[in-house]
Amino acid sequence: xxxxxxxxxxxxxxxxxxxxxxxxxxxxxxxxxxxxxxxxxxxxxxxxxxxxxxxxxxxxxxxxxxxxxxxxxxxxxxxxxxxxxxxxxxxxxxxxxxxxxxxxxxxxxxxxxxxxxxxxxxxxxxxxxxxxxxxxxxxxxxxxxxxxxxxxxxxxxxxxxxxxxxxxxxxxxxxxxxxxxxxxxxxxxxxxxxxxxxxxxxxxxxxx
Amino acid sequence: xxxxxxxxxxxxxxxxxxxxxxxxxxxxxxxxxxxxxxxxxxxxxxxxxxxxxxxxxxxxxxxxxxxxxxxxxxxxxxxxxxxxxxxxxxxxxxxxxxxxxxxxxxxxxxxxxxxxxxxxxxxxxxxxxxxxxxxxxxxxxxxxxxxxxxxxxxxxxxxxxxxxxxxxxxxxxxxxxxxxxxxxxxxxxxxxxxxxxxxxxxxxxxxxxxxxxxxxxxxxxxxxxxxxxxxxxxxxxxxxx
Numbered sequence: 001x002x003x004x005x006x007x008x009x010x011x012x013x014x015x016x017x018x019x020x021x022x023x024x025x026x027x028x029x030x031x032x033x034x035x036x037x038x039x040x041x042x043x044x045x046x047x048x049x050x051x052x053x054x055x056x057x058x059x060x061x062x063x064x065x066x067x068x069x070x071x072x073x074x075x076x077x078x079x080x081x082x083x084x085x086x087x088x089x090x091x092x093x094x095x096x097x098x099x100x101x102x103x104x105x106x107x108x109x110x111x112x113x114x115x116x117x118x119x120x121x122x123x124x125x126x127x128x129x130x131x132x133x134x135x136x137x138x139x140x141x142x143x144x145x146x147x148x149x150x151x152x153x154x155x156x157x158x159x160x161x162x163x164x165x166x167x168x169x170x171x172x173x174x175x176x177x178x179x180x181x182x183x184x185x186x187x188x189x190x191x192x193x194x195x196x197x198x199x200x201x202x203x204x205x206x207x208x
Numbered sequence: 209x210x211x212x213x214x215x216x217x218x219x220x221x222x223x224x225x226x227x228x229x230x231x232x233x234x235x236x237x238x239x240x241x242x243x244x245x246x247x248x249x250x251x252x253x254x255x256x257x258x259x260x261x262x263x264x265x266x267x268x269x270x271x272x273x274x275x276x277x278x279x280x281x282x283x284x285x286x287x288x289x290x291x292x293x294x295x296x297x298x299x300x301x302x303x304x305x306x307x308x309x310x311x312x313x314x315x316x317x318x319x320x321x322x323x324x325x326x327x328x329x330x331x332x333x334x335x336x337x338x339x340x341x342x343x344x345x346x347x348x349x350x351x352x353x354x355x356x357x358x359x360x361x362x363x364x365x366x367x368x369x370x371x372x373x374x375x376x377x378x379x380x381x382x383x384x385x386x387x388x389x390x391x392x393x394x395x396x397x398x399x400x401x402x403x404x405x406x407x408x409x410x411x412x413x414x415x416x417x418x419x420x421x422x423x424x425x426x427x428x429x430x431x432x433x434x435x436x437x438x439x440x441x442x443x444x445x446x447x448x449x
Contacts, residue, residue: 164437
């Protein structure tokens with residue numbers, strides 16, 4: 001009996017260590033395949049149910065994203081001028097906006113396949129790029145890359161690049177423009193208003 | 209009728225643009241630089257607004273009809289056909305950039321797809337592992353060291369830097385579709401290609417509408433990032449944060 005318990009504890013320990021040492025490319029592959037598997041079998045998401053897609057992203061994808069880092073990257077120099085409270089508020093609003101955009105992309109799923117490019121990492125590296133490609137019948141392959149940073153809680157994605165376009169830094173000029181016009185609070189209000197209008201569009205679409 | 213009209217307009221428009229570009233170069237010199245990457249922002253925003261109207265009233269509805277009416281094999285065939293037609297020019301540009309291996313792949317693609325792929329309707333070469341490249345003369349000039357020269361937004365043609373606008377003219381001379389005669393056939397082909405490209409962008413519309421705080425700036429920055437990525441063949445050096 002004792003032996004069995006010790007073996008079990010040992011096995012759990014090994015599993016936990018394996019999880020912590022999971023390489024970023026393996027993580028991306030696991031999450032991607034997990035999500036695609038669900039979308040493939042979910043007719044609601046495929047027929048454009050955004051809310052269901054958002055729930056899926058919330059559960060499966062978000063734990064591996066670092067939104068504070070993302071928001072800092074999008075805001076650039078102005079980030080340091082923002083108070084911790086403003087940083088928190090902006091992160092919350094920006095997260096909502098990004099999740100919606102990303103989830104909507106999932107509802108456009110039509111038999112795409114993801115190919116994982118060869119990945120190599122030097123020992124001790126804490127900031128890496130994992131490269132993938134989305135193959136779609138009848139169109140060109142789309143480059144889809146993830147930037148990840150190693151944190152205490154594991155590897156976290158802080159940028160997603162589609163066909164060379166960073167979904168995060170593409171906001172930099174727009175954010176800077178809003179900050180020039182109305183300060184950080186003005187920016188927070190603009191993003192919040194954008195989220196609100198998308199929310200009400202979603203509610204309208206659901207009623208139909 | 210519609211097709212011929214559109215194609216003719218595009219041809220006339222191309223000549224008009226040539227004059228416009230040179231005027232812009234001089235105008236740019238005296239304009240105050242607000243955003244370094246977008247020195248002609250006022251002009252661009254008004255052209256963008258014009259384009260939004262053209263797109264809403266003509267281009268997008270046509271693309272939607274095409275998208276609904278044409279079954280997937282037809283759309284894939286159309287895309288493949290124009291893709292095949294472009295491979296010779298892509299290969300030339302790869303050679304001009306000193307990438308002779310890639311140029312060889314492009315010529316191989318052209319030979320395989322034109323024959324086994326039945327005039328390019330099927331992209332057999334990709335299935336055989338000969339990857340399609342994206343090259344144009346604007347990228348070649350960039351590799352030669354020509355700077356972007358400010359961002360411009362043209363109605364119908366869309367975003368181009370000054371360099372890439374010039375590149376676009378050169379491309380049209382290296383492009384078999386632009387050189388097709390009689391003119392009526394050329395115009396139909398130009399229109400079909402234009403609508404096919406617009407239709408392929410339909411899914412992106414919703415994303416841009418939802419994601420952008422300022423649609424003009426979102427598209428501009430996406431274009432500039434994408435161009436940079438193309439110039440470095442998908443592996444641009446990192447910019448400092």
